[in-house]
Amino acid sequence: MLRYILSQKSSQKKLYAIVAIVIILVAAVGGYYYYQLSQGPKAKSIAVYSYVSDFPDLDPSSAFEDEQVILANTYEDLVYFDPSNTQPLQPWLATSWENSVDGLTWTFHLRTGVSFHDGAPFNAEAVKFSLERTMSLGLGGAYIWDPVKAVNVVDDNTVQILLKYPAPVPQMTSSQYAAWMISPRIPANATDWFNEGHDAGTGPYMMKSYQKGFQVTLEKYPGYWKGWSGPHFDNVVFRVDRDPSVRLQAVQSGDADMTLDIPVDLLSNIQGNANVVVIDSKAYRNLVGMINTVKAPTDNVLVRQAISYAFPYKDVIDSVWKGHARQSTGPVPTGMLGHFDDLSQYNLDVVKAQSLLTQAGYPNGGFTITLTYTSGDQVEKSVAELYKAQLAKLNINLDIQEMTTRAKYTLARGDPKQAQNIILFYWWPTYITAYDFLFNLFHSEKKHIFNFSYYNNSQYDNLIDQASQLEGTNPTQAMQMYKQAQSMVIQDAASLFIFDQDTTIVYNAKIHNLSDNPAYTETIFFYNVWEESSG
C-alpha cells in the first residue's frame, strides 16, 4: 500500500490516502480500547474516594497534614479511640494496658499473630522501633512523645513506656499522627522510600501504586489479622480533586464513591438524586476568633466581652453553614471529652454589648479593630463580613484583612502590639484530649506559636498543666479542672468561640457502613465499608 501511495504523482491523492490510513488506524485502536475495557476483569471491587488535597509526606512518622486519610488504612495504632463508646479507648494492636501507681510507667500487652506487610512480625521490638524512629525524626506530630523517657521491651508481647512526667499514654498511642506502628525492616532514611509509594504497616490495605499529587491505590493485604470474611473492597483508590464541583460531579456520575468538603451551596444541586446520600458527622474541629489581649482597645476585657456579645452566631450557622455546624460552647468542640454544654456562652445581644462598651469608655463605639482571615477560605470570609456588618451597627469599624495562612501566622507571631486584634483560624486535635485545645490556644508562651490572644494567666496555665498530668490516671478530676479553665477564658473573652464544624460526607447510596470517627479526621476505615452489588 505504501508503494501505491508513493507512486502517486498527484500530491492530492497522496494526502487522501494518508488520511484514509490514519482514520482506519484510529478506528482500529479505538475499537480495541473499548472492547478491552468492556471485557476487563470486573471481579474485583474498588472504592474511589475523591479527596480535596494531596498528600505531601507519606512517612508515617512525620506525616502531619491529611495523609492519615490513607495511613489509617495501611497502618495501625496500639489503641483505637472510639468516641461513640462509653469507654473510648479500645484495643487495636494492643489488647490491654495498665499504669504504675505514680503514673510514670505504662505497660502494653500486644496482640499476637499480627505481621507487617513485608512479613516482619509485630512485636515489642517493632513498637520500640516505631516510637524511637518517630521521636528521633522529631517532625510533624512527634511532639506528643515529649513526656516519654524510654521505651523498653519486656518480652515479645509486652512493652513498657516510661515517662518523665505523667501523661495520658493510651490516648497518645491512639493518635492519628506520629503513633503508627512501622515495620523495623524499612531502609535507613526511609522518608524518600515512603514517598515513592511504599508502606510498612500492619493495616488491612497495602500501597499498590502511587502517582504523586494525583492518585494513591491500595490493595488488600491477604494476611490481615482480622481476616477477610464478609463483604470487603479489594482495592481502594484515593483521587486528588481540588475543585469541589469536580468532586461532586465525580460522585454524582459514579466515577467516585465518596467525597467530602463540598461547599453547602453546591449541596443543594444533589437534591432529588436518589443515587447520592449526604450525611453529617461530628468533627472535632472548630473555628475560633482569637482576640488580642495586649493591643488596645481589645486589651480591655470589657471591650472583648462587648464584641463577643456583638457577634452574629446564629446568622453564621444559618447562612454560611445552612445548619451543618453548631455554635461553640467554649474552646473544646462538641462531642469531645472535656466539652461541657453547660459552660456559659455569648449570644448576639446588642443591648449587653452596648452597655459593656459604655462601661469601657466607648459609649458610641468609634474605634477600629483589625481582623485577619485565610485568603481563599469562603467560610472565613463570610464570617468576617457578617461580623463587620454587625459591628458597624455599634459604630465599630472592623478592618478585614485577607492573608495567606503563612502571612497570617507570621503577623500574629510578631509583636502583639503590631498584630491583628482578631485572627480567624481552625483548630483540631492531634490525639483526643482537651489539653490540645487549651494548651495550644491559651497557655502563656514565651515565643508566640498559636496563643494569638497572647493570654497570660498563670492560674490558667497551672490548672491545665496539672489536669493534663492527671488525665491518664484520674480522668474525672482532670475534666473538672479543664472545665474550670474553660470558664476562665470564656469569662476573660480571650477568643470568640464561633462554631463546631460537622464533616459532611457525600457518597454513593449503595455504600454501607460509612461513618466518620471524629478522632481520625476525614478518615474512612475502608475495611468496615462495603457496597451492595447491583442485580
Place this chain on the structure above:
Amino acid sequence: MPTGLARYIARRLALALIVLLAVVTFTFIVARVVPSDPAELYVGPKATAAQRERARIELGLDKPLYVQYASYLLGLVSGNWGISLRAHTSVLGDILTYLPATLEIIILANIIAVMVGIPLGVYSAVRKGSLLDQASRLTAIAGVSIPSFWFALLLQLLFFGQLHVLPLEGRLSVDVSLYYPVKTITGFYVLDSLLTLNIVAFVDTLRHLLLPAIALAAYPIGLITRMTRSMMIEVLRETYIRFARANGIVERLIIFKHALKNAITPTLTVLGLSFAYSITGAVLIEIVFGWPGLGTYTLNAIIEADYPAILGVTIFGTMFYIVINLFLDILQSYLDPRVRFT
C-alpha cells in the same frame, strides 16, 4: 557550521548564564526577606522549642546569609536543590516527577494550536475580508481573551457532563490504572504506554489529555492565528511575491513555500514564549482537571511558603524559558543569517 553561528551561540549562552544567576540571587534574597519561619513549616506547627531549634540547625538557617547562599549555589550545580519543607523530600526529584505531566499537555496544546492556527491564519490572509476571515478573527480574539479556567470548566460540562464522551479529570481512568497500569519509564504516559505496547492505557491517556490540551490551546491558537494572518498579509504585499506570480509559479507554492517561510519567524518566537510561559501558567487548567503537574506543585509551594520548592520551581522555570528562547534564537539565526550579526 555557517559563518558566525558558533560565536552567536556562545554569546547567547554566556548571557543566559548571567540571567540565570541574577534570577537565583534575586529569588534567594526575596525568599529570605519575606517573613516566614521555614523551620516551623519543616517540623510542623505544634513542635516543641527543642525540635524547632534542631530543625533550624539541620536546615542551615543558623549560618550567615552568604554561607547559605554559597552552599545553595553549590547544591544547585551538584543536583541538590534542597528539601521541600512541606513534604520532606528532594525538590529536584519532585519537580522532575511532576514535570512530564505538564509537558504532555503543553506539548499537545501547542501542536493543536499550530495545526489549527497556522492554516487558519494563512487562509484568513489569503481570503482577506471574507466570511472565513471574519470568523477566524473572532476566534482569535476569543482565544486570547477568555479565561482559561472558565473555558476548561465549560469543556468539562459539555464533553463529560452532557455528552459523556470524554473523562472528567485525571491522567488515567481508575479502571485502566488498576488493570492496565502504565510502567513509569519517562514519566510521559503517552510514550511509556507506547513503549510497553499498552494500547489500552495509550488510548486512555490520549482521551484524558484532550480536554486540558484544548483548554490550554485556546490562547496560543488566538495568538498564532492573528500573528500569522498579519505577517502573511504584509509578506504577500512584497515585490518578490508579485515577481513570483508574474513568473507563473503556482499560487499554492507561492503561499506555502515562499510567503509563509518569511512570515513564520515572528510567529515561532511568539509560540515559543507562550510555550515556555505555560510551564507554570497551566496551573488553572491543572486545578480544574486534577492534573498532577508543575503548576499545581508551584501553587502549593507558594501558598505554604515552602521556600526551597519555590526557589526550585523559579530556577527551573527560568532555565526552561532560557533554553526555549535560546533554541528559538538559534533557529532564527540559522533560518535568517541577518540575525547573527546584530
